[in-house]
Amino acid sequence: MKTRALAVTAASTPFISYEFERRALRPNDIAIDITYAGICHSDIHQVREEWGPAIFPMVPGHEIVGRVSALGSAVTSFTVAESVGVGVFVDSCRTCDSCKKGLGNYCEEGMTGTYNGYERDGKTVAMGGYSNRFVIDADYAIHVPAHLDQSGVAPLLCAGITLFSPLKNWGAGPGVKVGIMGLGGLGHMGVKFAHALGADVTVFSHSPSKEKDALAMGADHFVSTKDISNLKPLHKSFDLILNTVSARLDINEYLELLKLDGTLVVIGLPGEPYSVQPGVLLNGRRSMAGSMIGGIPETQEMLEFCGKHNIVSDVEVISADYVDAAYERTVASDVKYRFVIDASTI
DSSP: EEEEEEEEETOOOOEEEEEEEEOOOTTTTEEEEEEEEEEOHHHHHHHBBBOOOOSSSSSOOOOOOEEEEEOTTTTOOOOOOOOEEEOSSEEEEEESHHHHTOOOOTTTOOOSSSSSSBBBTSSSBBOOOSSSSEEEEGGOOOOTTTTTHHHHHGGGHHHHHHHHHHHHTTTTTOOEEEEEESSSSTTTHHHHHHTTTTOOOEEESGGGHHHHHHHHTTTSSEEOSSSSSGGGGTTEEEEEEEOOOOSSSOOHHHHHHHHEEEEEOOOOOOOOOOOOOHHHHHHTOOOEEOOOOOOOHHHHHHHHHHHTTTTOOOEEOOOOGGGHHHHHHHHHOOSSSSEEEEEEGG
16 A cells, blocks of 8 residues: 655654555554644654664654545444544554553553554564554554544544543542643643543643633643742642653652642653652652553543543644654744644645
């Protein structure tokens, strides 16, 4: 299946037009005509080899939405023309305890990433969603509610599930005080989900100019961290805090905001380890945890929740020739709140 794409041929080089062949349909595969592909900050890290050696040429992209164009002979769960999504992984071992629980994202043998890695055969390089077509095993594809704007759906397949999963796992809901650290591509989804779940939501941001946006998205309170002393009156106030920030910060300042048995969940990946004061954890039986995307069943649950509450990501839709500029703007935090590529321009 001839496929048009955007690719990089070496670390930090500009994107070029690129053609390659997707595999022919296997019995349980579906083919997808991609409509939109989101730009995740992890795409930038991998394109620039900031997370270690990468495989080139690379077609990034794991926030993918489109329509089913063809079905393998054994597929009964999808129909042609149906709206469909693909997220951060496209396969897993299927036999470990995590996979059997529907948590293929924590596969004990390692999930198969959507790009910059090898498929389960150990030979085929996985190519991502900055392209016009995709082929995936139907068990790893997601049904998308037909009424949702596809451009706003694309980031839900990574940014959305990354915030939905910990909010559900740690019980966000009525009577629960939730703090969201950062109002970027990840954080703004946390605000929308926490609000829809009925929690009391506070946004912590170093950008006071984002207060209006935070409140419009459903936040009940906004705290500027430009002056870190603004946190002191909030000590022992929160049940759950989600840290979406990748920048360097003193994590102890935020751990002290937790109530008895409160949890701070790390979602963003900082460039260096946190220095945690054990006494801050001991004083209140506090916990510090981590969370990484979600399994296929939970991602499907998230999209159904989005369909019920009309939740999508706030996006700037761009053409293929703007991707290099979009990368620079993403690094500079100059986007509200996620760039999405119109795949028809590739």
